[in-house]
Amino acid sequence: MLDTGLTLVTGSTGFVGSAVARALLARGHAIRLLVREGSDRSNIAGLPAELAVGDLKEPASLERAAVGCRYVVHVAADYRLWVPDPEAMNRANVDGSRALFLAAQAAGAQRMVYCSSVAALGLVGDGTPGTETTPNSLEKVIGVYKKSKYLAEQAVLALARDGVPVVIVNPSAPIGPRDIKPTPTGKMITDTAAGRMPAYVDTGLNVVHVDDVAQGHVLALERGRVGECYILGGEDMGMQSLLAMVADIVGRKPPRVKLPVAALYPLALASEGLAKVAGIEPIVTRDILAMAKKKMFFSSAKAQAELGYTYRPAREAVADAIAWFRDAGRLPA
Numbered sequence: 001m002l003d004t005g006l007t008l009v010t011g012s013t014g015f016v017g018s019a020v021a022r023a024l025l026a027r028g029h030a031i032r033l034l035v036r037e038g039s040d041r042s043n044i045a046g047l048p049a050e051l052a053v054g055d056l057k058e059p060a061s062l063e064r065a066a067v068g069c070r071y072v073v074h075v076a077a078d079y080r081l082w083v084p085d086p087e088a089m090n091r092a093n094v095d096g097s098r099a100l101f102l103a104a105q106a107a108g109a110q111r112m113v114y115c116s117s118v119a120a121l122g123l124v125g126d127g128t129p130g131t132e133t134t135p136n137s138l139e140k141v142i143g144v145y146k147k148s149k150y151l152a153e154q155a156v157l158a159l160a161r162d163g164v165p166v167v168i169v170n171p172s173a174p175i176g177p178r179d180i181k182p183t184p185t186g187k188m189i190t191d192t193a194a195g196r197m198p199a200y201v202d203t204g205l206n207v208v209h210v211d212d213v214a215q216g217h218v219l220a221l222e223r224g225r226v227g228e229c230y231i232l233g234g235e236d237m238g239m240q241s242l243l244a245m246v247a248d249i250v251g252r253k254p255p256r257v258k259l260p261v262a263a264l265y266p267l268a269l270a271s272e273g274l275a276k277v278a279g280i281e282p283i284v285t286r287d288i289l290a291m292a293k294k295k296m297f298f299s300s301a302k303a304q305a306e307l308g309y310t311y312r313p314a315r316e317a318v319a320d321a322i323a324w325f326r327d328a329g330r331l332p333a
Helices: 015-026 059-066 086-106 144-161 184-193 210-223 239-250 261-278 286-292 301-307 314-327
Strands: 006-010 030-035 050-053 071-074 111-115 166-171 173-175 199-201 204-209 229-232 235-238 257-259
Touching: 006 015, 015 030, 015 111, 015 173, 015 210, 030 059, 050 059, 059 086, 071 086, 071 210, 086 111, 086 144, 111 144, 111 210, 144 166, 166 210, 173 184, 173 210, 173 314, 184 239, 184 314, 199 239, 204 210, 204 239, 204 314, 210 229, 210 301, 229 301, 235 239, 239 314, 257 261, 261 286
Parallel strands: 006 030, 006 071, 030 050, 071 111, 111 166, 166 229, 173 204, 199 257
Antiparallel strands: 204 235
16 A cells, blocks of 8 residues: 555546545545636535646646645546547647646656546457457547547556656446436436436447446556556446346336447437537437447456456446436436
């Protein structure tokens, strides 16, 4: 276990970041939370923490936030599956991550953790779990967000090779409390629980409790090897099985209509066209459909062996998510 010290956490007002902040507090760390001006801070209400106002696109604010911090856990990211300006996302996710770690190194931080994503890793896609070494390249990555996370991870790996003491973690699809936006996975759960999911696409994903992901960040800070990546995942599940689990927990009939991906392309084109005109997020995009053609399964064996990482059953994660959505008024009691 590391000597505890002041730890800077970014992204703490969000889903994963708020869980990481709580996990660090439980481990005895004093924490400083980087928050944007005017951000919704309900996820960190009542936490004993310093607040530093800043933004990934403002390097000077990152330098101020890093002063006096022994450790850094960088969770913040621009997470949207569709954006009108991809370069704005790259400025936050790629340039902002690089600027933060350089600022932290200059301030004397001893250990750092970067929250990447399985989106940055190679994907087998046929049901075989991917690992940290599954081949990948920018040309293979689908979607603006995933490309930004791939580029950010490559930038952070380069920093590690240059002596920045940073460890990388790659969460899969977190589920659980405080999914405030919600994430695409969280929205899928609420839609199914509320009976708004009449059909599904035959794909698959790796689901994990957000609190297990948070513990994985702490373990990476304490035990991870600099410059190494660690998948923080849980159970691989087909979409039909996951939606059936949600339906069973809330006492509904599960969606039974399986739609072919090709049938949704006209809807994706229409949604993207409307988004460009109205400036709203599309219901579905061609990139999302392209991703759905592959099962996004991953193995956490490396994190289990090297970090002592563990994860609980997917059903517990889903049940905790539903309970939180109900308490937050996002689902009927």
